[in-house]
Amino acid sequence: MDGYAITHDDLDLEVRWPGGESTRFPWIWMRVNEPGAFDPDTRERLFDLVGVSPDIRPEAVELNGDALVVRWPDSAGESIVPMDWLASRRPGAPIRPDAAAIPPELWDASLAGWLPRHKADGDLGAFLTDLKRYGLALVEGLDEDPEAGPAFGARIGPIQETYFGRVFEVHTRPKPNSLAYTAYALPPHTDLPYFETPPGVQCLHCVRNAATGGASLFVDGFRAAEILREEAPGDFDLLARRPVPFRFSDDAADIRRSRPALTIDREGRLVEVAVSPATADEMQLDADPAETRAYYAAWRRFMAITRRPALTIHTLLETGSMVAFDNRRVLHGRDAFDPSTGERWLRGFYIDWTDIDSRLRCL
Amino acid sequence: MDGYAITHDDLDLEVRWPGGESTRFPWIWMRVNEPGAFDPDTRERLFDLVGVSPDIRPEAVELNGDALVVRWPDSAGESIVPMDWLASRRPGAPIRPDAAAIPPELWDASLAGWLPRHKADGDLGAFLTDLKRYGLALVEGLDEDPEAGPAFGARIGPIQETYFGRVFEVHTRPKPNSLAYTAYALPPHTDLPYFETPPGVQCLHCVRNAATGGASLFVDGFRAAEILREEAPGDFDLLARRPVPFRFSDDAADIRRSRPALTIDREGRLVEVAVSPATADEMQLDADPAETRAYYAAWRRFMAITRRPALTIHTLLETGSMVAFDNRRVLHGRDAFDPSTGERWLRGFYIDWTDIDSRLRCL
Incomplete structure (x- = not known):
């Protein structure tokens, strides 16, 4: 992916996509959901939201190739957040396809x-x-x-x-x-x-x-x-x-x-x-x-x-x-x-x- | 129980209780719920509502001691409906006490x-x-x-x-x-x-x-x-x-x-x-x-x-x-x-x- 622009403020990261459209990603949402918040063995979330401020924002954000490097103020240190991970999480795009979502067909x-x-x-x-x-x-x-x-x-x-x-x-x-x-x-x-x-x-x-x-x-x-x-x-x-x-x-x-x-x-x-x-x-x-x-x-x-x-x-x-x-x-x-x-x-x-x-x- | 008066029309039975208050019991409700509608072994309802008219009403109603004798037009023949059965089913009186209805008490x-x-x-x-x-x-x-x-x-x-x-x-x-x-x-x-x-x-x-x-x-x-x-x-x-x-x-x-x-x-x-x-x-x-x-x-x-x-x-x-x-x-x-x-x-x-x-x- 190319041609995106990154800006950020105290609340959100904002990405302007190549098409011109842009998305705001709240920092708190990113901290809770970024890949590193989960335990690799159990796939369960280890990160504890109560342990950080509700106004959490990174100390530094930096684009490194096709990933963001986000330095958090809490003990987690750095997160690596791929840009295509963000792209696939734009509002409206369902995060997970569901093979069990089969609509009923009625019969007589x-x-x-x-x-x-x-x-x-x-x-x-x-x-x-x-x-x-x-x-x-x-x-x-x-x-x-x-x-x-x-x-x-x-x-x-x-x-x-x-x-x-x-x-x-x-x-x-x-x-x-x-x-x-x-x-x-x-x-x-x-x-x-x-x-x-x-x-x-x-x-x-x-x-x-x-x-x-x-x-x-x-x-x-x-x-x-x-x-x-x-x-x-x-x-x-x-x-x-x-x-x-x-x-x-x-x-x-x-x-x-x-x-x-x-x-x-x-x-x-x-x-x-x-x-x-x-x-x-x-x-x-x-x-x-x-x-x-x-x-x-x-x-x-x-x-x-x-x-x-x-x-x-x-x-x-x-x-x-x-x-x-x-x-x-x-x-x-x-x-x-x-x-x-x-x-x-x-x-x-x-x-x-x-x-x-x-x-x-x-x- | 004594001193009640019974009247009825095409839709309901009406009972005037000794206190002067009265209750209307719809015939269809009575036909579905009277004691004889249930199988004595399984306690499940055998009576099939679809088998009778939605406007069902008895061919004859008669007070016999402390029970009503109700003759239905369908194959069921007669029901014996005790007056105290009716009395305990007045609107507002819960039909069954429930030993499991224990409200939560919150704690710290x-x-x-x-x-x-x-x-x-x-x-x-x-x-x-x-x-x-x-x-x-x-x-x-x-x-x-x-x-x-x-x-x-x-x-x-x-x-x-x-x-x-x-x-x-x-x-x-x-x-x-x-x-x-x-x-x-x-x-x-x-x-x-x-x-x-x-x-x-x-x-x-x-x-x-x-x-x-x-x-x-x-x-x-x-x-x-x-x-x-x-x-x-x-x-x-x-x-x-x-x-x-x-x-x-x-x-x-x-x-x-x-x-x-x-x-x-x-x-x-x-x-x-x-x-x-x-x-x-x-x-x-x-x-x-x-x-x-x-x-x-x-x-x-x-x-x-x-x-x-x-x-x-x-x-x-x-x-x-x-x-x-x-x-x-x-x-x-x-x-x-x-x-x-x-x-x-x-x-x-x-x-x-x-x-x-x-x-x-x-x-």
């Missing part, structure tokens, strides 16, 4: 025709990219071994143990503590909305499926919510504003948390959906009954949208396949099945987006 | 004189109550066995595995990937702010401590933040508004998340603090350098408050003791130690507030 029932399918021994990055983009992806060719699902999951990140275990067995069982453990149909829902942070991704490995019925169904909750926003914007706003109390309880646990059915960010973009008619706790009655009625009407309208056949895919999981889905975006459910016709055994577990995003950045 | 260095200490075989509820109230509590009398800490933790809830393992060993080690694994002093900080949800509670079990130095230090981050709010309200607002990018990276992971240093709720109450100078990633430069300077000045001021001796307790963990603290409220750190003088070995692990709150409700 037509996804059944092109459901993302991946081989268990295939490209992990391609699988995770589909999972991130569509909130849903299938793995095929896993062993019948009950540990094959968790073993695949461990290639992505640690399995998140919950009250329901490190792995939960979706099997009919006597005295179930959740409707999942029955043979009932389950309408589309998200799991564990009563947790402080509901699980990011749920994986369901089909160890065995010989029963009649019991197809899995999936709905893109973001798509359903966007339809609600279009068809009934007032209902959308209501569901984005009013927290719903969710609760799970059995003899050993009483787990509670309130969250809106729809969470949006400051720009109004959907961040997560929470749909769980089975675990929505009683709603506190409003002083004005019209508010209570309006809430239930909005909730019902949204749930009815999530049941539309035009949005729903049904897929019968086969032995050795595993479905993974974004539990805060894609609703899952199942048709009823007849447990007398054969065994249906799914093993489920959860993985955090924290770890999936990290894996996407490191593949 | 004087806590050193009355640090909550509990016996490992003592009252778990008393320990968890202190942990919730002060964000900090000590367990004494654990075995030297490295598994004694996790075994105690498992009595509360599942241990949350992270990239750093189910349990992490705070030991000096060659080629550390975190400053925790060195003998350096660590200024007060919170752990894993680069996670989507940083761990709720951190436990550190002292398996062995024979080194000179290395006292643990703790600061109530809520107290520090309240002092900032008092002394420099503009800085408080800035830290509550501006997200800070946090990042951890090594050869196998690249974990990133932005969050404000201070998170407040709609009423302005503190919800969490995130202080981690070591893992605060480079901050994107503002177009206006005054904004960048203002941010770093505010951050520095807050960090300086967290270092005040008047707020800090130092405690040398002894072999067989374990400290537990709210990782999103209480900052932790340590003095430097001399690894040549003896072994210092802490084992750490994380537990979710989801599980701690559940345990508090079920003890």
Whole structure:
């Protein structure tokens, strides 16, 4: 790089770039962030801002080839700050590209025709990219071994143990503590909305499926919510504003948390959906009954949208396949099945987006 | 209960209570929440709101002793709704008391004189109550066995595995990937702010401590933040508004998340603090350098408050003791130690507030 001009004052370094444009770099920002502020082994910052004056400025600044040599008043001595390091940090230029920043693509029932399918021994990055983009992806060719699902999951990140275990067995069982453990149909829902942070991704490995019925169904909750926003914007706003109390309880646990059915960010973009008619706790009655009625009407309208056949895919999981889905975006459910016709055994577990995003950045 | 009067229309049931006050209970609310809407085994709701009209109203309502008998048009048939069930659901009366709703009590260095200490075989509820109230509590009398800490933790809830393992060993080690694994002093900080949800509670079990130095230090981050709010309200607002990018990276992971240093709720109450100078990633430069300077000045001021001796307790963990603290409220750190003088070995692990709150409700 050539043709830049350096000036500075008590507050900032100013660089005039070859194009004529100029940038002011505050000294305090530079002292905190310059490459030498970090420990080379751990890549963590060793520099302690509290140890210097908030008005810190260098005792000397000097251009040496393509780098600035900055002499600080504190014990750090000199920093070498390459000019291209500064150039890449101009306002507006994102400092780090992010391989995990994959925007969602919404889908409807037509996804059944092109459901993302991946081989268990295939490209992990391609699988995770589909999972991130569509909130849903299938793995095929896993062993019948009950540990094959968790073993695949461990290639992505640690399995998140919950009250329901490190792995939960979706099997009919006597005295179930959740409707999942029955043979009932389950309408589309998200799991564990009563947790402080509901699980990011749920994986369901089909160890065995010989029963009649019991197809899995999936709905893109973001798509359903966007339809609600279009068809009934007032209902959308209501569901984005009013927290719903969710609760799970059995003899050993009483787990509670309130969250809106729809969470949006400051720009109004959907961040997560929470749909769980089975675990929505009683709603506190409003002083004005019209508010209570309006809430239930909005909730019902949204749930009815999530049941539309035009949005729903049904897929019968086969032995050795595993479905993974974004539990805060894609609703899952199942048709009823007849447990007398054969065994249906799914093993489920959860993985955090924290770890999936990290894996996407490191593949 | 006696002396109430029942009327109803298409929308609501109206009850006039003995005191003269009256309440309107919308039919749709009642249909969704009445006791018979739930499965007795799983305690989950079986009733499906989508299956009925949003204008649902009973075909008949009749008072039978101290209960209403409500005949619905859908397949459910009749509901028996006790009048005291309705009475306890009047607007404003909280439906469920919550043993986990323990408000925080803020503290300063004087806590050193009355640090909550509990016996490992003592009252778990008393320990968890202190942990919730002060964000900090000590367990004494654990075995030297490295598994004694996790075994105690498992009595509360599942241990949350992270990239750093189910349990992490705070030991000096060659080629550390975190400053925790060195003998350096660590200024007060919170752990894993680069996670989507940083761990709720951190436990550190002292398996062995024979080194000179290395006292643990703790600061109530809520107290520090309240002092900032008092002394420099503009800085408080800035830290509550501006997200800070946090990042951890090594050869196998690249974990990133932005969050404000201070998170407040709609009423302005503190919800969490995130202080981690070591893992605060480079901050994107503002177009206006005054904004960048203002941010770093505010951050520095807050960090300086967290270092005040008047707020800090130092405690040398002894072999067989374990400290537990709210990782999103209480900052932790340590003095430097001399690894040549003896072994210092802490084992750490994380537990979710989801599980701690559940345990508090079920003890």
